[in-house]
Amino acid sequence: MDRAKNSLSDAVSQADITAILSGDLADPFAVFGPDHRGIPGRLLCFDPHARTMDALTLDHVLPLAPLGGGIFTGDIGDAPYRLRGSDGTRDWSYDDPYRFGPVLGDLDLHLIAEGRHRRLWQALGAHVITHQGITGTHFAVWAPHARRVSVVGEFNAWDGRRAPMRRRNAGVWEIFLPGVMQNHSYQYEVLPQSGPPVLKSDPLAFGAQHPPQTASVVRGTGAHIWRDAGWMAGRATRQTREAPISIYEVHLGSWRHHDGQPMLYTQAAEELVDYVHDMGFTHIEFMPLTEYPFGGSWGYQPTGLYAPTCRHGAPDEFRALIDAAHAKGLGVIMDWVPAHFPSDAHGLAHFDGTPLYEHADPREGFHPDWNTLIYDFGRNEVRNFLSANAVYWLREFHLDGLRVDAVASMLYRDYSRADGAWIPNRDGGRENYEAIDFIQEMNTQAYGDTPEGVMTMAEESTSWPGVTQPVYAGGLGFGFKWNMGWMNDTLRYMAHPPIHRAHHHDLMTFGLVYGFSENFVLPISHDEVVHGKGSMLAKMPGTHAEKLANLRAYYGFMWGHPGKKLLFMGCEFAQPQEWNHDAQLDWSVLQDPAHAGLQRLIRDLNRLYRGTPALHQRDADPHGFQWINQDASAESVFSWLRWGHAGQPPVAVIANFTPVERRWRLGLPQTGTWEEMLNSDAEVYGGGNRGNLGKVTADGPPHAGQPHSALITLPPLSTLFFCPKEPR
Template sequence: MARAKSNTSRDISDADISAISEGVVRDPFDVFGPRHRGRPGVLVAFDSYARSMEAVTPTGVITLQPKGNGVFCGDLGRRRTYRLRASDGERSWEYEDPFRFGPVLGDLDLHLIGEGTHRRLWEALGAHPITHEGVEGVHFAVWAPAARGVSVVGAFNGWDGRRAPMRHRGHGIYEIFLPGLQPGEAYKYQIRPQDGAPFLKADPLARATECPPATASRIPPARTRDWGDERWMQTRAQANSREAPISIYEVNLASWRHRDGRALSYREAAEELVDYAHDMGFTHIEFMPLAEYPFGGSWGYQPTGLYAATSRFGSADDFRALVEAAHDKGLGVLMDWVPAHFPNDAHGLAYFDGSALYEHADPREGFHPDWNTHIYNYGRTEVRNFLSANAVYWLREFHLDGLRVDAVASMLYRDYSRAHDAWIPNRDGGRENYEAIDFLREMNTLAYGEGPAGAMTVAEESTAWPGVTVPVHHGGLGFGFKWNMGWMNDTLRYIEKDPIHRRHHHELMTFGLVYAFSENYVLPISHDEVVHGKGSMLQKMPGDHAAKLANLRAYYGFMWGHPGKKLLFMGCEFAQGHEWNHDHALDWGVLDVPGHAGLQTLVRDLNTLYRGTPALYQRDADAEAFRWIDRDAAAESVFSWLRLGHEGTPPVVVVCNFTPVERNWTLGLPQAGAWREALNTDAARYGGGNHGNLGRVTADGPPRSGQPHSATLVLPPLSVLYLIPEENP
């Protein structure tokens, strides 16, 4: 190759050399590359490790003149294609100059980002392996409107913020294409704020990260795995509807089961966890948050990487394999999603560009006193876009069947958990957070409209906010389901009491039916009920060990017969003896203790009965499908009711005895003839005393309790019976 003549007649100024050396270049694509200060052919390059540098072109090699501090300058003439070759005197390296490439983002992307309406935000921002102008590399883009400059840093450039300063495109967007980078490489953004020293931040839209406690983002693969769950995706709308049987197994993947002293990987869980949940008869698995989070003790509820599946258990594709394995078994997959707050970790979103960007500047609006975390600024269009696009991202890119939205109540009220003088009223002087309300409605509209068909959203909302599960176009928040926190609190207060006192608290079990049909409810026995000194479900129960198990069997029988979808936290299905600890696996060994395996069998049978009995799920939100039989038998602590499905399906009668006394009970029934004892929580197979009715009762008695017929039956102590007519009229 011929060596071209060096030409430095058009030089670089001392001011530019100083700005490059200090890392304060305002417009890097005006300084670096083949058009220095708009002069075609004037090439400026920087490499702090180089002692000499050349531009290798198809027609020759051009020696660039050193200007000190790693700055080099030369004249390319009319050449536009070149590579840089640098040497430190002992070794040389050759690479593409990122500053010879044009921008990647188009005007439409920039317009939609600025407008806060980019429905596929993750496809525009973040790191993306692409081929640009015929060269393979990675495109980076980030939103940092208050920054004076942003650079991409990593081991590939010595974590030197002077090497890859990004092009400012307007609307606060910075971007750059770095040729030659490969998936898996770690990176961060160096932010140069308006005042003070530069600092490093992880990518808010990173789709892969280092494993905590490391905090860098990683370049994701160029493409994701191919999906093989088409049949499930085409039919899942029915499985996720309000008329479907929905029984959810809530899981903390870090502590469900350990292997060799560690948590299961996504792919190991795709076998062990999926098989277990399927065998237990659950319809859905719900994972506590799996978006990347730095502190294990937050259980995922303080995420820093909303677009990255946590690397603790494998890659994003490994998580996709877990979801697909669940779908192959007919199980839906939900994930807890946290748009209510975010932590103040230095590498995260807090003061991302040196300003209150994602959060409010005023702590009365932007700081959670309970959790020591920041609150998103839902009134900022770009922040709303970041969050709502994230909801769609998980549903589309991971085929999740739903998102359970955490801490909705804290979003709805400006004075949530605040002293009277520590919050700012809305524009009308009230406590409602209008901006959060608008965001939740927008998020739900997009989740149901932009996500794959058949997905659901579930609100953890602990107040009586009206219309949580009413569609947005009818004035509601637009969620598909809502956790029934009132039911959970009341019924647990009841079941924790000694049976001798329950007669005085009868209304705790009946009050939930006053409002049971006002929303589409999920009945949750979640992780929150078995942690922080609350004890395990077994520990909550009164009496000796046998009585505790009997009480718990009866409570689950009551729960599965009550209107509302079901959610049970892992370990509760076999009565783990101690409360949940996220650092340890569940105590599977307790299944060797008499009674625990029986309770596990009961939960399996409850799920099987529930899924096979339409009256127990079809009309959960229909008040006409529920009828009390014995509502006021407080002295005996007996409850009974009738559940109805659609026409042509057999009814179910549920009878509960919450005392340790066997009773001969005359029960009103809606039709004469034989009724099958479909389930008895006191059966020997569940660890009970095997009292009951030999599998059948006969309704041949007079009218009772508003029903046209009646039967006399045995109510075992601390038990629940399910009765189904042997012939449906």
């Protein structure tokens, strides 16, 4: 027997034993399993917790010879087998992962190598499957410069020597681990070409542990049974540039708390969805819900782009939230961050010991504003990782759109950089050609490789041309663009006391000079109510009552202005404090009738906007807008017409940004009775109830370029909407 053991021991090289014990085994499938070093039937396995190890076949129990340190070997022939270890007090059995063949096919590897795998998440990541008749989890990760990659978790005591992976083409490593199932935590132990191994979370993980823990979690890619077929079939008509789109922006962690804790996806599926539906918005936009380690980043520094954050529940619970929104006729948009990523050790930074996802040169790869790393958009595999991620959310979670964060930072190589701190493009310019290619590629796939009717939105703060032009026409291919210029100008105007507004009149009119060059969204977002900027209410001048009146008039101006609408949570009822991501909104303020009145105004503005074609059909068409009087700077009055398609009645909008009530002659395009559709000074909104008793008569002479006119009462700090009662 001893001679047999010695014979077996002699067949295993000391180099292999040393590599196993030191965790430096480069080709584990040549060493472990039932064909050690090409010898048929020669089994080698490793379990440092075992004192003895048996191979269990259908007919026999074959004791394996110990070689020290938990290494065992023996001849088992070609019989199927399981392994049974013992430490002297307990036994355990398992299927040997090294008796299983690879899972990924040549086509997967070819497409990954080319950066063209449209379903990358189906190839990489962790997937519970049945392979060669056994159920377990298939792991695959891209780490082309690593010397060794292992899967570690509680199932192998987080020991990187236990499950080193098979290296495949395209720099992909994979292994099938029998018995590893849903909800198991895991990471990759990556051994770089030099230096010690590092623990990395899975870039394509579908779940993660609760921060500050950093491991990935095995999750399914969707057992949810969707019930939104009707919504999906009709979505395309709800998200065009002619559709009414009014978006409620939400940070889910601070909208409302339960027992002092942020709400769960399951709670949001009822409370948030019902609230947004009641308020008349058409869409919910979530600030990023891809997994992120630092709560203070609000999700804008993600480490798990393929995992909805576990802070609020499981992936299928997020799917159920989206399903619930669709059942109420609400679209769901999520902020998406392909511009940069944090440098946390467990994330993408130096993933395989090299700058793999990021640029190596900090002049290209480090973002000075956010202390983050910038993706290498020139690398095919990185572009594939990001573009496939956009498609993943739109397909697997039925998201209706993605709002792409920080687009300007991608477009310009010198973004927030001093002279000499950036690298020009090949033509010596500042444009980032590689990022442009990526954005166009992402939008092409988002619109072409997902169910019909999705939309993408760009947060782009410069005058880059063609942001919402199709890619085939040379544009970036977004569906919509946030109008940051409009937002900045109009908020600057509103911050001035009314007595000074006459000198800044053009801040309210300049947006119409370029207002139809893109498909614009008018955003009052979270960025306007944090970092010392104060709340929307605090931006307004005057007494508390005057602040509320200014805000009512401003919202009326916004909803009457061309462009889709976006309002951050809490702004709809004039939360007094600026937003705090650690606390829920101050819902108690709604006990004040004036704040409740402002909330009612937003509800009514949304319903007016949705139900009146002239206010949304031609948001991006210059023929849908006509000034009545843009030059009444001395009075700080603005008036204009909104036109729908033929047969739709026009709407006249007039705004007064002084605390002076006026009798005003309003030029109108037709005679007859014009209904006062909405008056922001109405008592139900907290105003003084001054107005026109619901209607005016256009029986006056031509005025302000219009063939007819009506003498109206224009309340102080107010916006009014009029529509002909008998449309022509």
